Amino acid sequence: MQQCSSQTADSMLARTLLLLLLLEATVTELWAQPYPIPPTCYAKVLAMGKEITQGAARIKTDHDTHRCTTHLPDLYIDVHNACVMSTMSSYLSLLDGLRERRCAYTRKVQSLRAMIRQLYIIMSQKCHGDLVFTRDNCEAVQHRG
Numbered sequence: 001m002q003q004c005s006s007q008t009a010d011s012m013l014a015r016t017l018l019l020l021l022l023l024e025a026t027v028t029e030l031w032a033q034p035y036p037i038p039p040t041c042y043a044k045v046l047a048m049g050k051e052i053t054q055g056a057a058r059i060k061t062d063h064d065t066h067r068c069t070t071h072l073p074d075l076y077i078d079v080h081n082a083c084v085m086s087t088m089s090s091y092l093s094l095l096d097g098l099r100e101r102r103c104a105y106t107r108k109v110q111s112l113r114a115m116i117r118q119l120y121i122i123m124s125q126k127c128h129g130d131l132v133f134t135r136d137n138c139e140a141v142q143h144r145g
Helices: 002-032 041-061 084-100 107-126 138-142
Strands: none
Touching (some): 041 107, 084 107
């Protein structure tokens, strides 16, 4: 009888140790991730806005795309400005208007177009209640340089 309970105790100890090892591995893996906890809507929107602003500037100077994008206005995504939604919509229309030109199908232009659409959806649908516009100055967005 005592041998049986000793085996049960050893079995339970082995399971507990295994669970602890698995838990430790999981926790270690989570801490190793760049974002162990998903970023807030605001942080995501802010990061995407910065990335889009840089990408829009990049396609205007890139060797493959500069000839057909130099006429595009500078794009500055200010997520605190209420005009950012119409600015993104207008810029998307301009990018969609590049279809007959060769550079419209480059990976950089398509990636920028997709990122702007994604940010627009995130801001208008996913994070709608989390974002607060502190400015309403369309001229500041259009003429930022």
